[in-house]
Amino acid sequence: MNNSELKKQNLDWANLAFDYMKTDFRFTATWDNGKWSDGEIVESEIMQIHEGAPCLHYAQQCFEGLKAQTAKDGKILLFRPELNAERMNRTAERLLMPIVPEALFISAIEQTVRANYSWVPPHGSGAALYIRPLLIGVGENLGLKPAKKYIFRVFVSPVGPYFKGTGVQTFSFAVTNFDRAAPLGTGSYKAGANYAGGLLATKSAQDMGATEALYLDSAERKYIDEAGSANVVIAMTNNRFVTPKSDAILPSVTRRSIMTLAKDELKLITEERPVELMKEMSEIQEMGACGTAAVLSPIGKVLVNDQWYSFHKEGKEVGPVMQSLYTSLTEIQKGDKADSYGWTREVKMD
Numbered sequence: 001m002n003n004s005e006l007k008k009q010n011l012d013w014a015n016l017a018f019d020y021m022k023t024d025f026r027f028t029a030t031w032d033n034g035k036w037s038d039g040e041i042v043e044s045e046i047m048q049i050h051e052g053a054p055c056l057h058y059a060q061q062c063f064e065g066l067k068a069q070t071a072k073d074g075k076i077l078l079f080r081p082e083l084n085a086e087r088m089n090r091t092a093e094r095l096l097m098p099i100v101p102e103a104l105f106i107s108a109i110e111q112t113v114r115a116n117y118s119w120v121p122p123h124g125s126g127a128a129l130y131i132r133p134l135l136i137g138v139g140e141n142l143g144l145k146p147a148k149k150y151i152f153r154v155f156v157s158p159v160g161p162y163f164k165g166t167g168v169q170t171f172s173f174a175v176t177n178f179d180r181a182a183p184l185g186t187g188s189y190k191a192g193a194n195y196a197g198g199l200l201a202t203k204s205a206q207d208m209g210a211t212e213a214l215y216l217d218s219a220e221r222k223y224i225d226e227a228g229s230a231n232v233v234i235a236m237t238n239n240r241f242v243t244p245k246s247d248a249i250l251p252s253v254t255r256r257s258i259m260t261l262a263k264d265e266l267k268l269i270t271e272e273r274p275v276e277l278m279k280e281m282s283e284i285q286e287m288g289a290c291g292t293a294a295v296l297s298p299i300g301k302v303l304v305n306d307q308w309y310s311f312h313k314e315g316k317e318v319g320p321v322m323q324s325l326y327t328s329l330t331e332i333q334k335g336d337k338a339d340s341y342g343w344t345r346e347v348k349m350d
Helices: 081-094 102-115 192-196 199-207 253-264 277-283 320-333
Strands: 026-032 040-042 061-063 066-070 076-079 128-138 149-159 171-175 212-216 224-227 231-236 240-244 269-273 284-291 295-304 307-310 344-347
Touching: 026 102, 040 102, 061 081, 061 192, 076 102, 076 320, 081 102, 081 128, 081 253, 102 128, 102 149, 102 344, 171 199, 171 284, 199 212, 224 231, 224 240, 231 253, 240 253, 253 269, 253 284, 253 295, 253 320, 277 284, 277 295, 284 320, 295 320
Parallel strands: 171 212, 171 295, 240 269
Antiparallel strands: 026 040, 026 149, 061 128, 066 076, 066 128, 076 344, 128 149, 212 224, 231 240, 231 284, 284 295, 295 307
């Protein structure tokens, strides 16, 4: 069936929030006795698991996040899904869970998107179809040990963006009294427990008048790690574009792509290195938070030791570097710009 023959949901696409919305179908597969099932598309959004499941007691679970976009010609595009598969498997190995073969991972995503075509926002709406693959340890268990059975599931939800371009109010960060993760811990893995541990830090930052918490390294509390829900990128003096380097930082697909665009398209000097916040504050010209959800959101100011440091006048202006990179990245993701990197992957509807 041609895409043009398929109907869309009657939603106010341009005003969607970044919230869960039940769609029609989701994918599920089970790992048992050392192998994965073929998996299937199901209708119910409810999962039934044993009360002893290790995902409930010992947080033996991980997840990924990516988006599907509609191009001008009607094609549905994914953005670098193979990197999400790679990252999930890296986390799975760290948590002693079975890896999800890349072929199964991508097939599950494509099947789920295809089954929920009517929920994929139209081109130009400013919205996207958020895709959430997750892997959880299930089955009867009590002692602290890996599960004997696992569920791999993919569900989707149409969502609105965090950032819509020039004129948008910039976000603000606050350094709190909480650490996100130790360098040799699970900070560089997309494990659910990392996010639960950050909820109080985010609330603390919001109580200070900020949008989100900015984490410093747990050893010296000098160097930038990342935000609670995104990586950090920084435009600095002397044509430099820097992202913090730390063993506690989650490797972001979006950040990796932005660093490439900064080097190739803006001809900036890109660096991945430790960034000492206070020592280098005067050299920061623009700061951004990047990730699947945030895309590339400008950070207007940062609160450190009860003092605000601003990067944009009145915290309202989006800097030229972040604006340019945001535009370039989203145009590739939506198929509005030639993808010379081969980053996008079409979801065939037939």
